[in-house]
Amino acid sequence: MFPKGRQAGRAAARCAGGDRVAVPGVSQERQAVIVALAVALGATAFVALGGGVAAKPPGPPTDAPLGIVGDGGSNELARPGRRGARRRTVPGELLVADTRTGRFLARRPFSIPQACVRASAVTPDGFAVLVSGSKGGPPRLALLDDRSVGAVAAPGAISNCSTRPSSVSHDARRGRGRSRATPDGRARVIGCTDGWHVVNGEGCRTAARPRAIASSRQPLRASRVRAGSARQQSRLAQPRAQRPALGPPGARGCDGLTFCHSVSSLSHMGQPKRRSQFVALAGSRGSITLPAEVRRRYHLDEPGAQVEVIGRSDGVIELHPVLPHRAEQAWFWTERWQAMEREAEEDIAAGRTRVFDSAEEFIADLDREAAERGLR
């Protein structure tokens, strides 16, 4: 489940080479100690997810890399190579410990709501830890590193993230998950076989466009592009200078967080323009191919996207993009608007409401406010 042996050695070598070491909750001095131990022993430290106190001293030194252990309950998963290195955990905290000495180093609050960690791995660049899996709920993916662990600790912070756990664990087993910081350093991007995932303090979402991290350190390689993405494959086949730009107009130059998290995903809002295009029905099954622009605009190129088909009695066939929520209502499911709705519920529950006995009374209230603003 964890990258072992050679990969751990690589991570240690990177650390020794001066790269940033992402051990959440551990000071730079402590990390330096861990790195020194890692280089000496071919191992680093591991991070225990869950919380509480180590139940028993770990076994002898292992070759486990930086990792996480524990699931907030079952303690059955994310073993860093040796049973003796397990920790008893309780939900809600992140433990950082040295696998060699078992010495407790730090504790950080952390939560994956109702989640049970089923797979975890260190990204090969050694910067982050991937966590996936859930218990009774939708699969989730979290990325823990020194920047995001504090933010992810906010309840529900990753509730928007959804990905296939199999693909993550698939990547995790092979150590193929890669993480990169966005240019502004406020978010991280994980590359998995099912797409790109962006994690920041607001949550996690899937970024369908690798262009979103184009300015990160490593160039994209065709072998890393999601299988079946013919558009991306053909694009990468062209010389870099001739490649068409991806993403919405104006996306270039904005920081990764904005591009990945907000602007691109909601860029279709406020654009009431309509474009008519004809598509042909293909084959006996009546398949149609939606134009790439439409797919991109309504995020139908994202995993799990569906189209709801409604045949109206007036002869019009409606296609509603579903993400799983309707793309046109994506604004409602943003963290900010959800918080607003929760506040509204609180007002209702607390009776902080005002009743207008008639429409005229409500209009009068609007008029009164308009007069206060000096509006006609």
Add this chain to the structure above:
Amino acid sequence: MKFEQTGRFRGDRAALSDEHFADFRRAVIDHFIPAAARHVNQPGSAWPKGLRVKRVQGAPGVWEMTWSLAGPDGRATFEWIEIDGEPAIRWRRVGDHAIFSDP
């Protein structure tokens, strides 16, 4: 027809810019309230297309309306309730483009 507003909705209204408040007021007075009254008398009657009134998928009971199409999107959410046995509308929240620009 009765209306109800949450405390937060009142705060949202106050936070709107003058221009956005004018747009919201115009949309509500000129289009929404007449359509809502019509909806009460004739359930199933269509809402003005410009308001884009529809249920929020996945949020039972919550409806959305758009009060600004020209510039930044302006949205409001409401729900149908009963007050003294009469159908009424409870305004939940109203917001404008700011909700999209500050992730």
